[in-house]
Amino acid sequence: MRVLIVEDELYLAEAIRDGLRLEAIAADIAGDGDTALEQLAVNAYDVVVLDRDIPGPNGDEIARRLAAEPASPRVLMLTAADRLDDKATGFESGADDYLTKPFALRELVLRLRALGRRPAASTPPVSEISGVRLDRFRREVFRDGHYVNLTRKQFAVLDVLMTAGGGVVSAEDLLERAWDENADPFTNAVRITISTLRKRLGEPWVIETVPGVGYRMTT
Structure with missing residues (x-):
């Protein structure tokens, strides 16, 4: 948010x-x-x-x-x-x-x-994709029923990806939605956060890199 x-x-x-x-x-x-x-x-x-x-x-x-x-x-x-x-x-x-x-x-x-929980796009309070369940109100994430401990930034990035419903989200869009206006557009923060988020969620990887385009949840 x-x-x-x-x-x-x-x-x-x-x-x-x-x-x-x-x-x-x-x-x-x-x-x-x-x-x-x-x-x-x-x-x-x-x-x-x-x-x-x-x-x-x-x-x-x-x-x-x-x-x-x-x-x-x-x-x-x-x-x-x-x-x-x-x-x-x-x-x-x-x-x-x-x-x-x-x-x-x-x-x-x-x-x-x-x-x-009630934005214009009617995003539901809970989303689930590929075994990953994200509860926006309780700020909880589960993978195949197991609790996943995420940092605040990892949760925010995952929220944006889950909201996209499997659609591709560019690094620029992730910066805009999950960081504030002081974020450096040339930073590698998105890449680093995606990498650590993948590791927290575990294998098989559920976040896919689309070369030259961005990232998406695998469905």
Whole structure:
């Protein structure tokens, strides 16, 4: 899962980002509405964590723009506006969920995962291919009934491959979906992560390299 945090309080935004990364959720930060729209135009996000009171286009306006676009990311408004009327306005603007400050990071993570189970493409919470079973909500992976202990990044990469349902995923797409915006496009991180992921899943290999194209789950 990849998330955009739209929050003008830098320390809070960085704390959320770091906490999400510990939960295998790639996260980027935008400190104002204009930057958020720029990042949304060039990156693919699953959920936007959106403060309402931000410089530039405010949170309500961004939510309305996203709601008008096909296959747009889901919106979780994270704001100090806690009156019922505030919440009603937020949902009317296009929010899919609403969490008020102060909040517990654990609750934010649970809400993000719940939203991630219901993206536009209707990805199911559990996928199974070639004996590999991935549970997105419980963050568990099994191979032929045996639990597989994966790092956060390995889980994120496997999630992208499983979501593709056997289709080929390029290294560039894996960087975009499983890493954040600071990832070096020339890094060998994808190749290394795929290699260690194969070893964790065990033989026979279930992740195939398609030379010059990318990677896919064998079916």
